Amino acid sequence: MRAGEKTYRILRDEILEGKLRPGTVLAEVEQSNRLQVSRTPIRQALSRLVADGLVTAQSPRMLVVTDMDADRVRALYELRHALESHAAALAARRGSSAPFELLQRNLLAAPELLADSEGGLRRYFEIVDALDAAIDEAAQNSYLSSALASVRLHSARIRRLSQHDADRLRSAAEEHLLVVEAILERDPELAAHATHIHLRRSLTSALARLESHTAESSSQRT
Amino acid sequence: MRAGEKTYRILRDEILEGKLRPGTVLAEVEQSNRLQVSRTPIRQALSRLVADGLVTAQSPRMLVVTDMDADRVRALYELRHALESHAAALAARRGSSAPFELLQRNLLAAPELLADSEGGLRRYFEIVDALDAAIDEAAQNSYLSSALASVRLHSARIRRLSQHDADRLRSAAEEHLLVVEAILERDPELAAHATHIHLRRSLTSALARLESHTAESSSQRT
DNA sequence: AGAATCGTTAATGTATACACTAAGCGAATT
């Protein structure tokens, strides 16, 4: 793999995993030494991360990992609502049934998966990712897909900040199931509304966890 | 200004103005010679253009100006609909009245502006841009704003491909006025629907012009 | 004759030297 691509993925994953915390300064020479590549691929990676919105120019010559707080989470979910509801509605109009029938079966089996050990959790997330991909595919709109890709990047970061419990994931699976069923019934409005409900509940859960984390951090500070 | 920034703007504007036509190959050395800067700022500019979606990797080592056809125009307008309707609704909820009252007055005066000479047309577009900016500001959502910025880049390109006549612009001003009035009346749904109507009519107009241009091109080929 | 492989070439990918700019610290002057 190209050094620039590799560097980009490493830095991106470190930001998404929270290993590089919001506010962390990303200097070219420093990262160049750390990751053992020259400044050129580092610059390329940082440019892409700035374009992604994961890194922000704090001053003309200082890049930092973008901050994330409750207000930003709310704003992101607002955008997700606009995009994903629309995408689900388009999928209901245009999608072929086969992939969604498969997803329906998989989602119905989700509770047992989540009762399983580690591997089940991974498999669960694969199914959710497959749903995103199926909706993308069905919506047949490359502009929408790339906007969604951007949004999902930031969503992934929030997901890490607020790790889910099995209860929430079971509920989420049911919510996803409603979306899939709406798409299978070719009901765009219903698909959009089911997506809306899922996002609202997901936001509530994310905010609750974010606040409890923040409370922890500030109590650690005392 | 930095060479990389300057190069980016030059290439971007040339693409938006149609000076660099869809499919044009953008090779580093070639552009480096043409624009009289080294490959480094060229690479930076090309990366940004790829991120913008204005340039596409056709093969692992060949960048071309992204193609634009009727289907893509429709897809883009679909995304615009999702984003701008939502933004207008948010503006109706959250915006302060003052900037929209000013916009209302300006849009009411638009017909006279368009009857004017050159300067009037420029002033008209300034007002439309100000409306975009006011909605952005009022929606108070940075993620939404950056998604809209991306969409507007592509819209600007389509606008160039299909130059408007005064009649269409006068109608557009009336449509914008409906959006502004809905925002002033704090009616989110109305604002969203007014935006929907504007986009639909704008799309129809753009497609009609695009087709007539395509027809011209193919008749030129005979 | 056709297809496949290897070599050449021309492009991008990477490293690095050099340029420039901005920020911080110190000294000098008011």
Added chain:
DNA sequence: AATTCGCTTAGTGTATACATTAACGATTCT
């Protein structure tokens, strides 16, 4: 003592040499 000016330094911005790779063409083998 405080403020301002200038110098130093550390960082990014640019150019370019070198490495690498992919594409094209020619040659050879089937």
